[in-house]
Amino acid sequence: MMRKAMFFAAATVLLLFVAESRAQSCCSPGRFTITPDESLLGKGAPNFRLETLDGKKLTLDSFKGKTLLLEFCSMADGVYGPLRLPVLKSLATRYKDKGLAVLCLVFGGEEPANVEEVIKEFGLANTPLLVVSGDFDVAQKYNVKYLPASVLIDKDRKVKKIGTTYLQLVEVERALPEVLGISSGL
Numbered sequence: 612m613m614r615k616a617m618f619f620a621a622a623t624v625l626l627l628f629v630a631e632s633r634a635q636s637c638c639s640p641g642r643f644t645i646t647p648d649e650s651l652l653g654k655g656a657p658n659f660r661l662e663t664l665d666g667k668k669l670t671l672d673s674f675k676g677k678t679l680l681l682e683f684c685s686m687a688d689g690v691y692g693p694l695r696l697p698v699l700k701s702l703a704t705r706y707k708d709k710g711l712a713v714l715c716l717v718f719g720g721e722e723p724a725n726v727e728e729v730i731k732e733f734g735l736a737n738t739p740l741l742v743v744s745g746d747f748d749v750a751q752k753y754n755v756k757y758l759p760a761s762v763l764i765d766k767d768r769k770v771k772k773i774g775t776t777y778l779q780l781v782e783v784e785r786a787l788p789e790v791l792g793i794s795s796g797l
Contacts, residue, residue, distance in 0.1 A: 650754060651770040656681075656762070657752040661716070661743045664726055669743065671768065674712045678766050678791050680783065682715040683750055685758035686729060692717070695759055695780060696733045696740075702784060703740040709791050710766065718745030718758060765790050 651657075656679075661669040671679075682699055686692040696715070703713035717729050726744045730736055753762055761783045763772040772786045773779075788794060 649773055651762070652773060654770055656764045656768050656770050659746070659749040659752060661714075661746055661749065663741065663743055664730070669714070669741070671764075674714075674764075676766055677710050677712045678787075679764040680711060680713045680787075681753065681762040681764060682713065683718070683745065683753070683755050683758055683760040683762075684715055685718045687719055692729065692733070696729075696735070698780060698784070700733070700735060700738055700740045702787070704738060706787060706791060707739040709793050711787065711791060712741070713739065714741045714743065716745045716749060717742055763787070763790060 656671060658671045659669075663669065680699070680702065682695065684692055684695050684699075699713050699715055702711065717726055719725065726742055730742055735742055750760075753760070755762075757775055759775065759780070761772070761774040761780050762770060763783050763786060765771050771790050772783050774783045
């Protein structure tokens with residue numbers, strides 16, 4: 612039993628290392644970095660316009676009065692999506708009644724991913740996680756240069772936390788109770 616646990620832990624660390632080393636450039640060429648661009652921290656979140664599969668228009672105002680986790684995710688390498696989407700689905704479900712909305716922009720490399728396939732493959736239909744096709748203009752507004760990236764926006768529309776790696780998504784998750792104004796339960 613102990614060997615299985617150690618093997619699982621080692622495999623997880625190895626998977627995270629491989630995933631981090633394969634971070635994908637998005638929206639602008641440049642050298643590899645996993646450091647988030649924090650120039651938006653504490654500032655007002657830029658507005659955006661997106662559309663769901665069923666044609667519903669989404670803007671920043673669509674989430675008025677809610678804390679928004681805006682996630683930029685790549686499906687092109689087969690690593691980040693499988694790691695992040697289940698975590699995002701869990702966060703969206705767990706904190707839905709606490710005022711959190713989770714919006715995931717899914718990219719497929721040089722062009723947006725097939726969102727319908729992503730929703731089906733990861734069982735995201737009828738869940739609080741909103742998945743839309745990646746939009747490079749929105750990514751540029753949020754200074755996203757590498758995928759994946761997470762931007763946590765409070766209900767007053769201020770950017771509170773930015774993360775660009777799987778491990779930084781854990782940090783964003785840890786910040787949620789404070790930003791939502793609830794007890795962390797720890």
